[in-house]
Amino acid sequence: MIEPIDGPEPEQAAVSIHDLRVRFGDTDVLRGVSARFVRGEIAVVLGASGSGKTTLLKHILGLLRPQHGRVEVLGVELADATESELAAVRRRMGVLFQQGALLNSATVFENVRIPLEQHALLPEAVMDRIVRTKLALVGLESSEAALPSELSGGMRKRASLARALALDPDLLLCDEPSSGLDPVTARSLDQLLRDLQRRLGMTMIVISHDMAGMRRTADRVFFLQRGQIVFTGTVDEADACEVQEVRDFLSAAV
Amino acid sequence: MMRATIRLSGSSLTITGTVDRTTVSELHRAYRKLGRMRVASIDVAAVDRIDSAGVAFLDEIRSGSGDPPAIVGAKEAVQGLIDLLDTGSVPARPEVAREPWLGRLGGVLIDGWQAAAAQLRLSSAIMFWSLAAPLDRRSRRRGAIAAQCRTIGSSAVPIVGFLSLIIGVIVVLQAVLQLRQFGADIFVVDLLALSVSREMGPLITAIVVAGRSGSAIAAQIATMKVTEELDALTVMALDPVRYVMVPMLIGMLISIPLLTALSIMVGIVGGMVVSAITVGLAFETFIARLTDVLGFIDLFIGIGKSFFFGAAIVFTACYCGMRSHGGSEGVGRATTQSVVASIFAVIALDAVFSLFYLI
Ligand SMILES: Nc1ncnc2c1ncn2[C@@H]1O[C@H](COP(=O)(O)OP(=O)(O)O)[C@@H](O)[C@H]1O
Ligand SMILES: [Mg+2]
Secondary structure: OOOOOOOOOOOOEEEEEEEEEEEEOOEEEEEEEEEEEEOOOEEEEEOOOOOOHHHHHHHHOOOOOOOEEEEEEOOEEOOOOOHHHHHHHHHOEEEEOOOOOOOOOOOHHHHHHHHHHHHOOOOHHHHHHHHHHHHHHOOOHHHOOOOHHHOOHHHHHHHHHHHHHOOOOOEEEEEOOOOOOOHHHHHHHHHHHHHHHHHHOOEEEEEEOOHHHHHHHOOEEEEEEOOEEEEEEOHHHHHOOOOHHHHHHHHHOO | OOOEEEEEEOOEEEEEEEEOOOOHHHHHHHHHHOOOOOOOEEEEEEEEEEOHHHHHHHHHHHHHOOOOOEEEOOOHHHHHHHHHOOOOOOOOOOOOOOOOHHHHHHHHHHHHHHHHHHHHHHHHHHHHHHHOHHHOHHHOOOOHHHHHHHHHHHHHHHHHHHHHHHHHHHHHHHHHHHHHHOOOHHHHHHHHHHHHHHHHHHHHHHHHHHHHHHHHHHHHHHHHHHOOHHHHHHHOOOOHHHHHHHHHHHHHHHHHHHHHHHHHHHHHHHHHHHHHHHHOOOHHHHHHHHHHHOOHHHHHHHHHHHHHHHHHHHHHHHHHHHHOOOHHHHHHHHHHHHHHHHHHHHHHHHHHHHHHHHO
């Protein structure tokens, strides 16, 4: 059984990546990425589309094994983890995929219930209640009987977030949570992420190119540019940063 | 030492320890053992950790006892999570009223009627634009018909050929066993030629094509439907019927008669070889008999039927594809439906044609 982390322990890395290099065919997608994501923090990874953000995320999830370099997640080195170690780490992670990735054949309610049924031994009534709570958190309580194909893109994303939160993960990874959402929903989603992080001590890695959302949520910003981290720091430091790409990115959003 | 405990003192329920998804099961069992009682308050002062499962458990207790009891003494972190996850306002699933049986039956009939009408409308649109195709070259992509002929026709040659060969062999083997008893070996030619050209050839070909190409057509159209490609075409002022489906029908109507002709030919050749081996029927004798019994009318019937089979397959597949909904799941469903329905349609059509022979 995995012991839950008792509160945030500052400066301990939830995820640490060292010199990660990835090639697809003859394009270098990641060219020596090193980063430490601290426990209990909301880290926002910024970068233009195609800069390798999703690829980085897939390495943290262990969906791709590092071709070169090390990826350590919640104290487990993924490069030489066995399938069962990997599964144990994954039970402590929640993921919000870019397109939602809900199971199409199941209702929203069932989608959120799946991780609970599979990984927690709980009374049925308690599981149902957890599902309803998580759906209420993301504002989907009235759509629980709908199939994913009957939802709009933004609703699908919120349902996916509810599923990612089902097991109170220690580490929540979000791939562009607010893209495709209206500004009001995006703002309440950011607020929700902040609340969850504060109340549950969750670590979050959020991939985004939504500047407003980044300003609302980020404790620390990582800037990925052509396969390399060209900047790391707080939001204020990013504003004061001299790196040209970061300046371009921030000023384009104004 | 238990990581969490629950006990009742008077009307106050006291919970201690870690209330999370690893302990809730146990707590729930202990709570049920306490039996039915009135709880006025829940004391959680000694709870040092809680998660969603814990909060859900508290809610479960509170909703179980008439007047929701108050939660008292929560530490700040615990209270924070309880506030965040408060499910008090979460509505239960609404009951769906069932319609009476007559209403349901009516609904089924109306749905069936509407489906038939929609099927008919789509089929006639495809038919119309296929007939108009020579005058309407601009509304489809160049080479679209040739591409369909390749996927429906050329690439099905090996499987159709091989299956027909086997069918020819089987027919002869079966027939020879019976006919030999009467010394009527030569009639094996009659039996083979007629059954293969009128029934087996067209039917086997149509079933293979329904499985291979009907499913492919349904899957393609369903995918285009669920990914909104069809809408995109419409918005670009391109008619999906003319742009996507007409080439499919024309490709089918070119391919399936050729495949059927191939099937008949290979089936007869296979049978000829087997009858030479089993009853020593010389090739010359076989061919002489064949030209006597196999008339133009038999080939006309066999190959003529295949046009109808092919059209039925395309209409069914297009309809199933168009009707699909619900993401990738829907594509799978449409494909399966299309194969089942088009094989059914082929066999039903064949039965109808058999009635004509009686006249
Ligand atoms: N499986 C793959 N095979 C080949 N190239 C890939 C693959 N996955 C991603 N890429 C390439 O890697 C680059 C980065 O992709 P991705 O990580 O999805 O970018 P982002 O999420 O930042 O938009 C892109 O140029 C993409 O074409
Ligand atoms: Mg991406």
